[in-house]
Amino acid sequence: MRRGAVYHGCLMAAAPKPIPPNQQQALVDRLIETCGGAYSPLTRRKYFISGPQWAAAYEGQALFHAPTRQPVNFEEVIRQYGRIGIGHWCTHDTDVIPTEALGKEEQARIVERIKNSLRENGLECSMVTRPRRSPVPVRCCCERCTFPSTRTCEADIEIAKQHGRPTLKHCLEAKPFEPQAEILLPTSDSMLAFIASGLLKHPEMVGLNPEYLHELMWGGAPRAALARALLAGKLFHFDINDGYRLKHDVDIGVGLVNPLDWLNVLVLLRSHDYNGPFNLDFKPPRTTSNHGVFAVSFPTAVDRFITLWEMAGDVVSDPVIKEATGALKSGGGPVDAHDAQAVAAANRELLTLHELIAHRIFQILIGAHRGRTYSL
Amino acid sequence: MRRGAVYHGCLMAAAPKPIPPNQQQALVDRLIETCGGAYSPLTRRKYFISGPQWAAAYEGQALFHAPTRQPVNFEEVIRQYGRIGIGHWCTHDTDVIPTEALGKEEQARIVERIKNSLRENGLECSMVTRPRRSPVPVRCCCERCTFPSTRTCEADIEIAKQHGRPTLKHCLEAKPFEPQAEILLPTSDSMLAFIASGLLKHPEMVGLNPEYLHELMWGGAPRAALARALLAGKLFHFDINDGYRLKHDVDIGVGLVNPLDWLNVLVLLRSHDYNGPFNLDFKPPRTTSNHGVFAVSFPTAVDRFITLWEMAGDVVSDPVIKEATGALKSGGGPVDAHDAQAVAAANRELLTLHELIAHRIFQILIGAHRGRTYSL
Amino acid sequence: MRRGAVYHGCLMAAAPKPIPPNQQQALVDRLIETCGGAYSPLTRRKYFISGPQWAAAYEGQALFHAPTRQPVNFEEVIRQYGRIGIGHWCTHDTDVIPTEALGKEEQARIVERIKNSLRENGLECSMVTRPRRSPVPVRCCCERCTFPSTRTCEADIEIAKQHGRPTLKHCLEAKPFEPQAEILLPTSDSMLAFIASGLLKHPEMVGLNPEYLHELMWGGAPRAALARALLAGKLFHFDINDGYRLKHDVDIGVGLVNPLDWLNVLVLLRSHDYNGPFNLDFKPPRTTSNHGVFAVSFPTAVDRFITLWEMAGDVVSDPVIKEATGALKSGGGPVDAHDAQAVAAANRELLTLHELIAHRIFQILIGAHRGRTYSL
Amino acid sequence: MRRGAVYHGCLMAAAPKPIPPNQQQALVDRLIETCGGAYSPLTRRKYFISGPQWAAAYEGQALFHAPTRQPVNFEEVIRQYGRIGIGHWCTHDTDVIPTEALGKEEQARIVERIKNSLRENGLECSMVTRPRRSPVPVRCCCERCTFPSTRTCEADIEIAKQHGRPTLKHCLEAKPFEPQAEILLPTSDSMLAFIASGLLKHPEMVGLNPEYLHELMWGGAPRAALARALLAGKLFHFDINDGYRLKHDVDIGVGLVNPLDWLNVLVLLRSHDYNGPFNLDFKPPRTTSNHGVFAVSFPTAVDRFITLWEMAGDVVSDPVIKEATGALKSGGGPVDAHDAQAVAAANRELLTLHELIAHRIFQILIGAHRGRTYSL
Numbered sequence A, B, C, D: 001m002r003r004g005a006v007y008h009g010c011l012m013a014a015a016p017k018p019i020p021p022n023q024q025q026a027l028v029d030r031l032i033e034t035c036g037g038a039y040s041p042l043t044r045r046k047y048f049i050s051g052p053q054w055a056a057a058y059e060g061q062a063l064f065h066a067p068t069r070q071p072v073n074f075e076e077v078i079r080q081y082g083r084i085g086i087g088h089w090c091t092h093d094t095d096v097i098p099t100e101a102l103g104k105e106e107q108a109r110i111v112e113r114i115k116n117s118l119r120e121n122g123l124e125c126s127m128v129t130r131p132r133r134s135p136v137p138v139r140c141c142c143e144r145c146t147f148p149s150t151r152t153c154e155a156d157i158e159i160a161k162q163h164g165r166p167t168l169k170h171c172l173e174a175k176p177f178e179p180q181a182e183i184l185l186p187t188s189d190s191m192l193a194f195i196a197s198g199l200l201k202h203p204e205m206v207g208l209n210p211e212y213l214h215e216l217m218w219g220g221a222p223r224a225a226l227a228r229a230l231l232a233g234k235l236f237h238f239d240i241n242d243g244y245r246l247k248h249d250v251d252i253g254v255g256l257v258n259p260l261d262w263l264n265v266l267v268l269l270r271s272h273d274y275n276g277p278f279n280l281d282f283k284p285p286r287t288t289s290n291h292g293v294f295a296v297s298f299p300t301a302v303d304r305f306i307t308l309w310e311m312a313g314d315v316v317s318d319p320v321i322k323e324a325t326g327a328l329k330s331g332g333g334p335v336d337a338h339d340a341q342a343v344a345a346a347n348r349e350l351l352t353l354h355e356l357i358a359h360r361i362f363q364i365l366i367g368a369h370r371g372r373t374y375s376l
Helices: A022-036 A053-057 A074-086 A105-119 A141-163 A188-195 A210-215 A222-231 A260-271 A288-315 A319-330 A340-345 A351-367 B021-035 B041-045 B053-057 B072-085 B104-123 B141-163 B188-195 B213-218 B222-231 B259-271 B290-318 B318-331 B340-347 B352-366 C021-035 C040-043 C053-055 C074-084 C105-121 C143-165 C187-197 C212-217 C222-231 C259-271 C289-315 C318-329 C338-345 C354-366 D021-035 D053-057 D072-083 D107-121 D142-162 D188-195 D212-217 D222-231 D260-273 D289-319 D319-330 D338-345 D352-366
Strands: A049-052 A086-093 A124-129 A170-172 A205-207 B047-054 B090-091 B124-129 B170-172 B205-208 C049-051 C088-092 C123-128 C170-172 C206-208 D049-052 D086-094 D123-129 D171-172 D206-208
Touching: A022 A288, A022 B318, A022 B352, A049 A053, A049 D289, A053 A074, A053 A086, A053 A288, A074 A086, A074 A105, A074 A288, A074 B290, A074 C187, A105 A124, A124 B170, A124 D319, A141 A170, A141 A340, A141 D107, A170 A188, A170 A222, A188 A222, A188 C187, A188 C222, A222 A260, A222 C187, A260 A288, A260 A351, A260 B259, A288 A319, A288 B352, A319 A351, A319 B021, A351 B021, A351 B259, A351 B290, A351 B352, B021 B290, B041 B072, B041 B090, B041 B290, B047 B053, B047 B290, B053 B072, B053 B090, B072 B090, B072 B290, B104 B124, B104 D123, B141 B170, B141 C088, B141 C212, B170 B188, B188 B205, B188 D188, B188 D222, B205 D260, B222 B259, B222 D188, B259 B290, B259 B352, B290 B318, B290 B352, B290 C354, B290 D107, B318 B352, C021 D352, C040 C289, C049 C053, C049 C289, C053 C074, C053 C088, C053 C338, C074 C289, C105 C123, C143 C170, C170 C187, C187 C206, C187 C222, C206 D222, C212 C222, C212 D260, C222 C259, C222 D049, C259 C289, C259 C354, C259 D260, C289 C318, C289 C354, C318 C354, C318 D021, C354 D021, C354 D260, C354 D289, C354 D352, D021 D289, D049 D053, D049 D289, D053 D086, D053 D289, D072 D086, D072 D107, D072 D289, D107 D123, D142 D319, D171 D188, D188 D206, D188 D222, D212 D222, D222 D260, D260 D289, D289 D319, D289 D352, D319 D352
Parallel strands: A049 A086, A086 A124, A170 A205, B047 B090, B090 B124, B170 B205, C049 C088, C088 C123, C170 C206, D049 D086, D086 D123, D171 D206
Antiparallel strands: none
């Protein structure tokens, strides 16, 4: 080992000449073209994928770090989403409406502009969210939680009646570390229990918007959390991204950290007919430029999602997995279910299939089920 | 969503008839054959892979859970490793020598049997380790740490002199949670600092044996920990397995949980010429049978490792990654290094390549660089 | 700083002469007497504290480590609990009945012996639990979870009818890492949601037995988890111990790691009238001898609990905390609740009381509210 | 249990009348006076405590949350620190010098104002730090780490020569999650190993500035990390605060979360003669007002530190702990150190003292060693 010569994360290569700034975008465009594997905008629009205003407009600021990108308005975001093939757009109200214009006439004018933009680019608005603007807490916790939820549902019922439209789906999103780690409703599970607690007036209108990374940040297994939400019939919306378990809220693009876990998540959702939105709630990294956001970040995130979703289809229809899971379900023969030793003996060799299935899913991830191998 | 109809982790399939116990091994063998992708024993032996006695002989016991497999002696383990193509074997002394026979005549007889077994099956012994047998600590910590290390080195120097052989490499292995989480040397880094502290008499003989999962269990990034060990010239041996960050010591087979992170680890090791052993320090799951241990667990673990190692070669030689990393190294032009704004402007578009590289590595993992895609 | 002279966790003292084994128990007894602060057995019995058979009989074995203590039978455990003043006893069925005797005539004989022991020592049995003995899972998860729970409830209803007694409380206890970290019902919250999911036939009979450390191991805030269980009316039983967040299941005695968090937990339980059992579900450390288990481990654990419980009473009745929480509840004056800025302005200075309360609880923990201070 | 009546973290009290804004500061002042236990400014100045400019001037902003406090200039911070009795002040250069004024004439004028402020209020400057202003990384990691460290040391040597003063102590501070969790030097240990790696030109000038919470956030035991830094002779500076393991960088005031762990930390530092600064690197919570920062946050943080430091003195001099640790050091008698069973037998009962010591430290924390108890 050459001591003192570790170059972590960057491979050795003869250093070429500096690349002048005005040639850099072209280089990025050429390399992303070389990568290949892009789906057409038309194909991308077949999936219920949404792009958030805040994700594309995020300027790269961080605690102790200044922004690295220029502001982008919603017309540009919607236009770019349309071009890429992201068929849905969502937003925080204050992403697009200045706080002081909320509820005023200006709001109506902005909403009109948004509608026009969406129509021109063939997008639909899939979701609007509002950050907590409630006064700083001086009352007790459960009152604070039940009150806004009930008030919002009742307002929706009223407006829906006026407009002759169905009521909306109302989602709670777990934010485990906000404000400071030790809160009353940190996880999707705590919210499921809260919805079922009897404290809400309209629990049937309220469900969950889990975020992959929020569950992981808390230390949970996202696919298990999703399974529990499905079990309760409460998986209404799903924020997709990636990151590290029990670390910060880094909001990396889907599939860039845990692609195998993502494959398992999508197998779960495909096989249980989840048909709600997949919302690209990630942050393009600070190192990506304004150009890169729409040239690299969003198209590659969409394409990794589509690839993993289709790969989940491979898993569901794979003959090895089908036969193995079938065998595990049928078991090893009729025995007295109360005689643990007899049950173990009847299934002993069959249970090896658990490990075989895990290996098979690895193979499907890397493409070995389609013959990928190395001749050595 | 069909409420109450969640089948987490197991796909729906028409339940076939029970599979009688005497047909189950054949089913497992047929399905693993169908999986394909196995390398030949000869190919497997080209890699410096070692199989531990304890891993193959582990009987599946766990806290509150009885064993699920029968005992296996070292002759059988070595024979099976030879058949599979695992060219090296390692052991704890007490895995093969009863505690009361240590240092006695019986030990010599057993060592002779081991040598014969290894010779007959074409294996070599790559490592022997001894669990802490030191008395329960009543002295202060640093004395306890320095004393055994120095004593072992000096004994080795003496024996090496007598036999005219070079001294051995002495490795410390971090076990973050043993005995109870808050210990003096929990991680590889703490051990690196300890080796360099001036307290050891022969620091040049002492290095590290990191285990992938131990670093992850502690919350670290294994590849960063390995990079630090490489930087210090102290990566002597490497235990390979998989598992979950900040959870228990589950010792899952390599690549079954974090294949992308594993790919990155192997890119680091390949590009820095690590040439020590890769030790299969995992535990076949409790659900795997004695038959399954050698029919599924070990061959698939070896093959996933080889595939990931060769895939790391794809990463190192990939033209997109080569050009992108080269461009990042050469930068965006000559600017005054003290003028942060000028430096940022000169590199702005280039830095998008970081995200592009991350996407490219995902592509190589799933085989998109060889044309894998879905037509939709 | 004297380099190389760090003695972590042990203070410097002139080394006295060795203490012969036959004088060691006397030394321990004298020092625990010197510590003082012990409550009388009569006082201890006033609290609903239970001692588990398995805790006192635990022999100190660990993964890779042999037992350090001798076996203890239930007569001895019950006798010692009686002497110390632990008024309730609980057990796993297999702690006291050999697996092969379950449901056989021998079981009745053993139960009779237990009843006699309890009567003679003035204890009552507060809880019996059975480890999972169900066959290794081959069916899908939610069936497996609902089936045993429903079956157990129905059996209880039947037996209760026969004996003219009320039905029992049935508790689920979250074990986040068993078997291997990524499970369907890892936490108390996931269980709350499961109980409310509509899948159980008798949800009103089923509640929770949270364990302090299990919540902490998972990364949660135990007092928040308990608050959620209280909110759902499902806190039936509570296992008390201590340990480290996101580390192993170390089962340390209550208050030895997180006394301030424990104080907060008990303030919550006192102020919400929890009146179920506090079960001493810890493991005397491996370094403690058989003598030490009943001379040190159990009496000191009971006494720390009682002290913290009474201290929680100090918090509840403290005039500073009463006035500060009262002021926070009343707020800073009538303002339009929709005008966030006006609300903030009206409460601005009042909110400082949050930090003041945190400091006050620290003071109560260390006894500063009773005048403890240092003159310097 | 009254279902639906959980008031987490706030105790029941009859709701008094609203407190008008202009009476709120007086209420806070009266209650903090009632709390008592404050040390005099003169006593506080006896300790090597420093207050950071950034901590007092922090305006309460957070990700997604606007500031809650007004800006405070350094004259006011220094004046308040002087009044409270915090004898040292430290700063980031850019906290007090606009980035564009760095190295310009304006810098000298500001430094002159700082000197005057410090002189007038009887403070000294204990430390100046500069945030990373290096260009966005395009070069390899280890070059980036070694280069600035070596350059800074050499500049210091040069300036020290010119001014005839000794060189400064140069500290590295681990920031485990910046920028995004998986970095090359995340912990104090990785930095210790780096300093000893041979890559630095002046390793003897470079040491550590660990922060209590940064070690905890990473999952480590802060006192073990500090012990390792002491072992290497590299504990130069210590940032004191509190927070939650493996959660965000919440920077809570010292002792408000983990007072027992803090007591243990200070026992370690007292008994190893650490004499560097204790830097109050916490953030007054967002709910605390400008008035509260100097009326509550800083004085109570200082007083908790002093109390815990003196309490650590109680631990060091406690007769029970002295005798128990002495007995553990002397052990149970002369035995053959190679005969593990004999060693265990000779020390068996003595080892119970480990648990007894843990209980004793709890007692000292709560004041039981001075007779605090509850008569029941």
